Amino acid sequence: MLQLAVIRQHPEFVKARLKVKNLDAASLIDSILALDEKKRKLQVELEAAQSRLNSISKEIGQWIAKGDQVKTDEKKREVAAFKASIPPLQEKSNQLDQQLQDLLVTLPNLPAKEVPLGKTPEDNVVVRIGGEQPRLSENALAHWDLAKKFNLIDFELGNKLTGSGFPVYINKGARLQRAMIQYFLDYNTAAGFIEYQPPLMVNEASAFGTGQLPDKEGQMYFATEDKFYLIPTSEVPLTNIYRDAIVKENELPIRMTAYTPCFRREAGSYGKDVRGLNRLHQFDKVEIVQIVHPDRSYAVLDDMVVHVERLLQSLKLPYRILRLCGGDMSFASAITYDLEVFSAAQKKWLEVSSVTNFETFQTNRMKIRFKDEVGKMQLLHSLNGSSLALPRILACLLENNQQTDSIGLPEVIHDYFGAAEIKG
RNA sequence: GGAGAGAUGGCAGAGCGGUCUAUUGCGGCGGUCUUGAAAACCGUUGAAGGUCAAACUUCCGGGGGUUCGAAUCCCUCUCUCUCCGCCA
Known part of the structure; x- marks a missing residue:
């Protein structure tokens, strides 16, 4: 499997090398890059939400330890207000990951520079x-x-x-x-x-x-x-x-x-x-x-x-x-x-x-x-x-x-x- | 095939609902000491994503659930071990 980082950094090089294997992967590479871009944007959003949930949960633990029921309930309501947004983001992110993976495994290895051109x-x-x-x-x-x-x-x-x-x-x-x-x-x-x-x-x-x-x-x-x-x-x-x-x-x-x-x-x-x-x-x-x-x-x-x-x-x-x-x-x-x-x-x-x-x-x-x-x-x-x-x-x-x-x-x-x- | 136990960072092995997102030991790395090494002592040390760097997120066999919060509770799958049975 090719490394995603390599594709991201040198897309044109990857395309050119795959041509030696007589594979025109230009559009495939482009869609991989687009998916990757999309996935990473989504990831930022998802991680921000997760981070917020984590920190509020920690606070709740502290309020419970202090026995402050009012604050506890208040924080629980705060979580309830946005928590539902996480699963869809998670699911979408998993989907993108899977799609990306599915495309990546279809790409053959890049031939080394010593490999001669040819078909048969x-x-x-x-x-x-x-x-x-x-x-x-x-x-x-x-x-x-x-x-x-x-x-x-x-x-x-x-x-x-x-x-x-x-x-x-x-x-x-x-x-x-x-x-x-x-x-x-x-x-x-x-x-x-x-x-x-x-x-x-x-x-x-x-x-x-x-x-x-x-x-x-x-x-x-x-x-x-x-x-x-x-x-x-x-x-x-x-x-x-x-x-x-x-x-x-x-x-x-x-x-x-x-x-x-x-x-x-x-x-x-x-x-x-x-x-x-x-x-x-x-x-x-x-x-x-x-x-x-x-x-x-x-x-x-x-x-x-x-x-x-x-x-x-x-x-x-x-x-x-x-x-x-x-x-x-x-x-x-x-x-x-x-x-x-x-x-x-x-x-x-x-x-x-x-x-x-x-x-x-x-x-x-x-x-x-x-x-x-x-x-x-x-x-x-x-x-x-x-x-x-x-x-x-x-x-x-x-x-x-x-x-x-x-x-x-x-x-x-x-x-x-x-x-x-x-x-x- | 029957019964039971278990799966935690390179390895061993704690933790069994929130101050631990992981104790400790071994191993690794750096240092002190030494002519050098060993021993001893001190420090450091999981992976992936993300960032100039950080912050941050994910990962305690896989998947799902309960909860504000799960390595920890529940369900399920897979695998391993022990005993019994069968057997080269």
């Missing part, structure tokens, strides 16, 4: 390319065929148990999945991230805090009886650990990592892109989250990109790093780098990590703050990134390392997996 993924800027493309034979198999050939994943069985998008990992497939999770977590904790195992369902306040509500309501599974949302990413419970917290400056930076399954309804789907592991309703992901001093967040963002990049390098996967354009960024993001790996058999780049600086967008909703040197309350910055999302990594590993009768595995997971390759 084609406008994203390639920052770096790394790793080596494998040379595969003409009849190389896509991962869904490899999964069947080596009996690693059963998509049809998932259909039977639940529905499409809920694959069942079997035998070596399950073990490989577990090995990679373990490796990713170890890699993150070695870099200083604290491991958490958070709940997989969160309440409404948590879903609102990270920006999933009200923007992405339909994308989350919802347990109606208890009003719990299945997490679309562990970013939600992790970041919300610090909701409503005033963090001591010497506790910064806060660095967290977690492995969780992620649940996404993904209402929109696009035919050929949804095959195999490319797009699932349930998938595994290891996430990293940081909550940092506002002056540090961009340095930390770069660190996080490099952190994930090295992880990809250790897996020997060909990758590229994109800086997302305004049109392709998420609602809550100020700047996002996507890391993609090249799936050699599908001949396609697959997004495996998204590293984002939210600046104060999430922390403003969650009231995650610290007291600076001069004792002033300030919002912290929050960031997160996948490190890494499992299914597409698995897809690439299988496809890029396929041999006639086996699939080779990167050295870093040999010990975790217990073997150097998957045999038929």
